Amino acid sequence: MGTWLFGLLAALSLAACLASGLIFFLGYVEAETYRRALAAASLAWFIFAAAWSGKTTKPPKNHGDGNSTAV
Amino acid sequence: MPTILSQLMSRMDSLYEYDRERVAPDQLKTGWQFASLFAGEHVAGTEFVIGAFFVLHGATASDMIIGLAAGNLLAVLSWTFICAPVAVQTRLTLYWYLRRIAGPGLTAIYNVANAILYCILAGAMIAVSATAIGLPLGIRTPALTDVYPTSPGWVALTFVIGAAFVTLAILGFEKLSNFARVCAPWILAVFVIGALVVLPRLGVHANLDNFWDVAKTRIWNGVTSAGQDKFSVWHIIFFAWFCNLAMHVALSDMALFRYARHWVYGLYSAFGMYPGHMLAWLCSGIMVAAVGRQMDPGMMAAEAAGIAGPVAVVLAGWTTANPTLYRAGLALQCVTPDWPRWKVTLIAGFITTVLSCFPVIFMRLLDYVAIYGLVLMPMGAVVLAEHWLFPMLGIPRYQAERLGWSVNWRAAVVWAGTLAACSLMPIHLFFRWLPGYLFALALYTALNLHLRKPAGA
Numbered sequence: 001m002g003t004w005l006f007g008l009l010a011a012l013s014l015a016a017c018l019a020s021g022l023i024f025f026l027g028y029v030e031a032e033t034y035r036r037a038l039a040a041a042s043l044a045w046f047i048f049a050a051a052w053s054g055k056t057t058k059p060p061k062n063h064g065d066g067n068s069t070a071v
Numbered sequence: 072m073p074t075i076l077s078q079l080m081s082r083m084d085s086l087y088e089y090d091r092e093r094v095a096p097d098q099l100k101t102g103w104q105f106a107s108l109f110a111g112e113h114v115a116g117t118e119f120v121i122g123a124f125f126v127l128h129g130a131t132a133s134d135m136i137i138g139l140a141a142g143n144l145l146a147v148l149s150w151t152f153i154c155a156p157v158a159v160q161t162r163l164t165l166y167w168y169l170r171r172i173a174g175p176g177l178t179a180i181y182n183v184a185n186a187i188l189y190c191i192l193a194g195a196m197i198a199v200s201a202t203a204i205g206l207p208l209g210i211r212t213p214a215l216t217d218v219y220p221t222s223p224g225w226v227a228l229t230f231v232i233g234a235a236f237v238t239l240a241i242l243g244f245e246k247l248s249n250f251a252r253v254c255a256p257w258i259l260a261v262f263v264i265g266a267l268v269v270l271p272r273l274g275v276h277a278n279l280d281n282f283w284d285v286a287k288t289r290i291w292n293g294v295t296s297a298g299q300d301k302f303s304v305w306h307i308i309f310f311a312w313f314c315n316l317a318m319h320v321a322l323s324d325m326a327l328f329r330y331a332r333h334w335v336y337g338l339y340s341a342f343g344m345y346p347g348h349m350l351a352w353l354c355s356g357i358m359v360a361a362v363g364r365q366m367d368p369g370m371m372a373a374e375a376a377g378i379a380g381p382v383a384v385v386l387a388g389w390t391t392a393n394p395t396l397y398r399a400g401l402a403l404q405c406v407t408p409d410w411p412r413w414k415v416t417l418i419a420g421f422i423t424t425v426l427s428c429f430p431v432i433f434m435r436l437l438d439y440v441a442i443y444g445l446v447l448m449p450m451g452a453v454v455l456a457e458h459w460l461f462p463m464l465g466i467p468r469y470q471a472e473r474l475g476w477s478v479n480w481r482a483a484v485v486w487a488g489t490l491a492a493c494s495l496m497p498i499h500l501f502f503r504w505l506p507g508y509l510f511a512l513a514l515y516t517a518l519n520l521h522l523r524k525p526a527g528a
Binding site for chain 2: 014017018020021022024025026027031034035036038039042045046049050053054
């Protein structure tokens, strides 16, 4: 599968996560449906985003002087 | 003592040897790389707690909007005008630049202090994650005013989570950091979704026409919870500003900005501040209001997002704790003779896990973040004074390096003196760092003024 395709599917999964919340907020689905849709879209995000990230990212070097951790 | 200190210095130097050289021009990164770095790093487990606490501290809706907009702007400007220029000029990490100014001995002490502070932060993240995992297990999250562990179940849970986090930090920090980057956009999405879906519960209409009324009366209604002091807009501005004090004013992010093509890249920090420290804080405030102001990140997120909620809380806690434990192990390795890094990380992780059992660490997170920045801030002032003020005043720089001092005693006096002064200030903890910073700048400069070269010399 092309790297770009993993990226596209990851983006669509994230959009699906957001959409699940939006359609619940607008009253089109019940809470249980929204939660299941969010769980499924989240799983898809992790699968595709991890695959895309694995193909596009070089192994990281050590992180500087150990003094940078964000809050 | 000199022998112990010189051993410490030598070990610290060898640990950070890979970062000793100045960044070369061909290693510089684009602005968008900084944008994505900041966006990924500033949506952390702490966001679930901080935003919720603003509600409990009686912030009003308008104070939140104004305070977070202004405070985060000040943070961005601090990165841009204080941290990035020094980093771009020197192309060094704080460790190697501070070493030239404060001496390797004082730098080693600073690094160890930093590591201890980070361990405490990691402990808070373990506790935050425990609120999520404890939910299905029926383990009650401690109450807002609890200091000591409240049940054997809570202790066992924090130990199990701590053990898991420490194991992952030992086995695979670098391998797992890729996965952590994947988590960040999704965690931010869960914040937004979580807030959106609980709005109807708070009475917000689908067309959002009454959102502001609900925000003022049911979310940020100005009412403080029991045991919490009242926050004004100034508390919010200052908290948002100093939340990452160690990174901008205290210059830890020299490690990032040494790769910047221009100091203006400091503005890319906005990509972290506004999503992470404004949007996520507002969202967690909405979520805590929807659960009756119960400070329980796991429960807040579960109510809002089902199973995805607690998963987000655990991942947010883990992605903050993982690099922290790794770097604490790296920094503390210098004080342990001949111990492999895994062993040091294990001991540091064990201490961190014990700390995480005490709910006060996470229930007083705002105060802890204030103290953490305050402790490191004076050395940022020392570096800034030496980098910019000394040349303007004709004071020679890098005396510690030129004269071979292991400890620049003037810097040490400024560090200790500033902290003493801050501890005595009769103002709220959130406001002390700024006068303390100015005091440190002035004191360090004054202690070196006698070294000024006469005009024309």
